Amino acid sequence: MVNSEHNQYFIINIKSWESAIFYFLFCSKHTFLPLTDTGDDDVGKITCPNIEVGQRVDCFPEGGASKQKCEARQCCWQPLNEKNAPWCFFSSEHGYSVVTLTKPTDYARLKRKPSASLFGGDIQELAFHAEMQTGNRLRFKIYDAHKQRFEVPHEHIRSVASNPSRPISDTLEITREPFALTVRRPDNKKILFDTRLTPLVFADQYLQLSSMLPSDYIYGLGEHVHQNYRHSTNWRTWPIFTRDSFPNGVTLQPAPAVTYRTIGGILDFYILFGETPEQVVQEFLELTGKPVIPPYWSLGFQLSRWNYGSLSEVKKVVERNRAIGIPYEIQYTDIDYMEDKKDFTYDKTKFSELPQFADYLHEKGQKYILILDPAIATSKRQGNAPYEAYDRGTERNAWVTTSDGKTPLLGEVWPGETVFPDYTSQDCIDWWSDEYERLYREIKHDALWIVSQS
Incomplete structure (x- = not known):
């Protein structure tokens, strides 16, 4: 124990x-x-x-x-x-x-x-x-x-x-x-x-x-x-x-x-x-204190894979498993659903119907979990558009810093150059909560899988 x-x-x-x-x-x-x-x-x-x-x-x-x-x-x-x-x-x-x-x-x-x-x-x-x-x-x-x-x-x-x-x-x-x-x-x-x-x-x-x-x-x-x-x-x-x-x-x-x-x-x-x-x-x-009892459906079979490539491919996998009677409860999408692997975004070309994907699964009693990898890209979005999640985090001083306590610590993860949320900071917690609420309002899902930052 x-x-x-x-x-x-x-x-x-x-x-x-x-x-x-x-x-x-x-x-x-x-x-x-x-x-x-x-x-x-x-x-x-x-x-x-x-x-x-x-x-x-x-x-x-x-x-x-x-x-x-x-x-x-x-x-x-x-x-x-x-x-x-x-x-x-x-x-x-x-x-x-x-x-x-x-x-x-x-x-x-x-x-x-x-x-x-x-x-x-x-x-x-x-x-x-x-x-x-x-x-x-x-x-x-x-x-x-x-x-x-x-x-x-x-x-x-x-x-x-x-x-x-x-x-x-x-x-x-x-x-x-x-x-x-x-x-x-x-x-x-x-x-x-x-x-x-x-x-x-x-x-x-x-x-x-x-x-x-x-x-x-x-x-x-x-x-x-x-x-x-x-x-x-x-x-x-x-x-x-x-x-x-x-x-x-x-x-x-x-x-x-x-x-x-x-x-x-x-x-x-x-x-x-x-x-x-x-x-x-x-x-x-x-x-x-006692641990939270997990929802019953979370104990069932689950399917997750990197690089489905598109939502249509994800649906093919779901339909194929349904057709042969595999009783799996949960379908995931890894970070390839994002726009250039940027958190709190989704690819509006290859995953354009992602906001409705949870409803599609719920029709057959299945659940949808999406993945976040909380290393936040410093680069712009496609078309040189601002990356709002990064900009709002910077405004709130949400990042882990170097020893001077001011300069964000830079690393390199899936989207390229990144900063890292400092979850010991209340400003970061407030920023993270706000970004997640925005994401949930845009993409309905049943749970979140937060993977490592490195």
Whole structure:
């Protein structure tokens, strides 16, 4: 089970009907730089914990470790014959200490222990806040105590007035030195999430949190093609997004344990409890809201093809399928229905009867979906006529810009040189809504397929 929006990731651990979701939010507006300054001059002793190899957390995750580089970070260097296990792992000198802890709200101030830095820019004082939002949902956040950092603005995660049926002490335990948290199932006290495994790292451009897991039955982590539903814990790292590279990623290891790494923002976790996977999913839906139920007809057979060439050819395809009794519900037209592949237009020669095409399909109980590829051409329309959709978008500053915040970012997609709608801008949203309403009034259709911008 996974919601794979760009900033949401899940691990679902299921064994003997004991279930929990770890729901991790992060976002960053930073660019990761491989810094060399250690940040602290007081690099003293190295106390190596007596742990199994499968519990080691890599202290040199970017690769290229050596004894000298490892110990410069005040980490432990112990070479192995095993290929994937880290030779350089965290010592007991790293992490944070709890300075103050307020009950029952579980608000804490954390101070970084004097130790070497991995990449520099370590945040010296952090805030920790936890709350039981419901009887089966725990949320905790770790963030800069003094400076506002970027947090994911997510309109679908509703704010909740905490009204749990059990106290947070039934679920959460804080270790003060070094700072760690232990999350237990409220009923049988089984540990689900235990960050005592290794110290917290929280720098300006590098955040890391590791936890022991209750079993190696681990599922989830979207944005990837997974060969198996159940994940391997043989030192496997999944990047946050398909094309991400270090440090963004989630590492699973034999302990079993998980390590989250990212380049900025804050750490914001939801842990959801349930006796069955269905109960856990239900708790998740209580947090995010239930998905829209799709129309029944959208579940039927659908036909889409690039380059029909003309509406008459599309109709031939429809009639041929009707004649042999293929019960397909939906006919699409790809962007070749447009005038020179320009959004919010149609070819008035080859697709002149497109505005009536939906009625033609509706006569036989079929539906019509048209496609938009929202990269907006900068060129004129045929006959040097103005491209109204582009002109109106330019007037409303609807485009993604370069770093100066003013100059539209240019690319090249199907219609040639293009600009790209900035859907984070209300001006763009207003422009897009207006253009779509204009299109719908001109070309009747039942749904819209918005394909990629690249």
